[in-house]
Amino acid sequence: MSDHILESEISLDHLSASSIRMYLRCPRQWWYRYVLGIKIAPDGGLVSGIAFHNAAEACLVYKIETGENAPADEAEEKARDNAVRGLDDAILAEDQSPGAVVDKAVRLTSAWAKEALPEAKPASVEEGWELQIDNVTVVGRIDMVSTDGHVVDWKTTSKAPPKPQALAANPQTGLYSAATGAETVEYVHVVDSKSKGPYIAPVEVPAPLVKQSRELSQELVVDVAGACQSGHFPRNTEGWHCSARWCGYYSRCMSGKEKP
DSSP states (O other): OOSBOOGGGOOOOOBOHHHHHHHHHOHHHHIIIIISOOOOOOOHHHHHHHHHHHHHHHHHHHHHHHSSOOOHHHHHHHHHHHHHHHGGGOOOOTTOOHHHHHHHHHHHHHHHHHHTGGGOOEEEEEEEEEEEETTEEEEEEEEEEETTSOEEEEEEESSOOOOHHHHHTSHHHHHHHHHHOOSOEEEEEEEEETTTEEEEEEEEEOHHHHHHHHHHHHHHHHHHHHHHHHTBOOOOOSSTTSSTTTOTTHHHHHHTOOOO
């Protein structure tokens, strides 16, 4: 089958930072997800991450309502419950076990609740936003906006956090700034280190880099929207992402099965 799909078949309702990054990573992956509508079940890492985010959201809402920090053990219990529920629809890799997935969610949440939550000053949590950029609708959600208007995004990772320059290259940074007017964006990483154990590593993207990211991300929205609507979705087989471990569409894509 040709990598070209008739433009009339493409209905671009909106873009988001994550869908833009997916298109840049592999246009064919974007086509499977957003044109054919094939959703891939989460793996253990995603289940742990979602469970952490859901628990963090609940704790921040509690803090807004009461002015107090949720107890760490309650945060851990929320993460445990969320992870157990998330396993129902997950497909785990060979090196992942249900118990390890749940334990990771609890471990990350515990570190966040003890170290990051006391410093958080939430004004809003999981606030949705929408932008119009050259007639392209872009949507997203922000983990937290603080009482001083500071944008904060929680990240879970097993590696040392990236430098501000790398975070500025993520379209999420520029789009957050465009949506809120924030001059700086902070990414608070909950690092699950095998050697150190879990720890919190905040990285702030400074105003000059955010300004540059804002300008470039808006150009990127227009470029990606035009590419999607043109109907060209070639495979990108170069890179870590193109493997059975990291792409849920890999077997289908490599075997040439283009339909659900």
